[in-house]
Amino acid sequence: MPADPSLIQELAENLACRARLGLGLVEARAGDLRRLGAALAGRTAPDQPVPAGAAGAGPGLRPSLEGVRAQLGDCQRCALAQGRRKLVFGAGLATAKIMFIGEAPGEKEDEQGEPFVGPAGHLLTRMLAAIGLTREEVYITNLVKCRPPHNRDPRPEEAAACLPFLEGQIAALRPQAILALGRPAAQALLDSDAPISALRGRWHDLGGTPLLPTFHPAFLLRSPERKAEAYADLKALRRRLA
Numbered sequence: 001m002p003a004d005p006s007l008i009q010e011l012a013e014n015l016a017c018r019a020r021l022g023l024g025l026v027e028a029r030a031g032d033l034r035r036l037g038a039a040l041a042g043r044t045a046p047d048q049p050v051p052a053g054a055a056g057a058g059p060g061l062r063p064s065l066e067g068v069r070a071q072l073g074d075c076q077r078c079a080l081a082q083g084r085r086k087l088v089f090g091a092g093l094a095t096a097k098i099m100f101i102g103e104a105p106g107e108k109e110d111e112q113g114e115p116f117v118g119p120a121g122h123l124l125t126r127m128l129a130a131i132g133l134t135r136e137e138v139y140i141t142n143l144v145k146c147r148p149p150h151n152r153d154p155r156p157e158e159a160a161a162c163l164p165f166l167e168g169q170i171a172a173l174r175p176q177a178i179l180a181l182g183r184p185a186a187q188a189l190l191d192s193d194a195p196i197s198a199l200r201g202r203w204h205d206l207g208g209t210p211l212l213p214t215f216h217p218a219f220l221l222r223s224p225e226r227k228a229e230a231y232a233d234l235k236a237l238r239r240r241l242a
């Protein structure tokens with residue numbers, strides 16, 4: 001049965017209102033968010049991690065990063081498309097064992113079309129070096145691929161619209177471990193409204209892939225006294241891979 005557009009609109013406004021009130025990524029389950037995002041975007045197959053199609057993957061098949069990128073195209077599935085200069089898909093090794101997921105591109109990323117190239121990106125590079133890794137050995141992306149205005153957090157309906165493509169990237173990479181950088185990414189991936197301080201520091205299960213939330217480098221630039229905890233998380237990652 002087709003969804004009632006007025007109900008969908010009402011739900012979207014409710015979600016946006018909760019987000020404005022700082023109530024986190026709402027109590028809806030991840031599947032609800034996916035269905036909402038897809039309905040708002042006019043897409044079908046919202047329960048599938050990656051939209052099936054010629055450029056992505058058929059049902060049950062492993063997608064490729066190129067296929068997922070092709071599915072995105074010149075994406076207009078949420079309002080963030082209107083303000084972006086460049087869509088920031090992701091960067092790094094296509095066979096990476098480790099995936100880093102932030103929340104959204106910032107100003108420099110929006111200019112260059114690459115993730116984590118501003119000051120927070122430089123700190124991330126140094127954090128990787130601290131555990132013997134380079135950016136070329138990992139894969140880095142964001143929850144949403146377009147810059148939110150004034151670097152605000154992605155709204156629930158924006159995260160929901162973009163989530164199937166992040167799931168496609170995860171399915172393509174099949175990483176051994178994922179680090180969720182910051183609250184919005186960790187909450188969206190874990191379908192939780194717990195604060196990042198409660199989520200970080202322990203491993204979670206994301207559909208069979210170990211996921212470790214930690215602080216976003218941009219937060220660490222503002223709160224350098226929390227760097228020791230972030231480095232503890234990175235060392236936990238190193239131990240896990242070893």
Ligand code: SF4
Nearest residue numbers: 075078081145146162
């Ligand atoms: S944030 Fe994601 S869903 Fe929204 S326009 Fe950009 S690529 Fe599309």
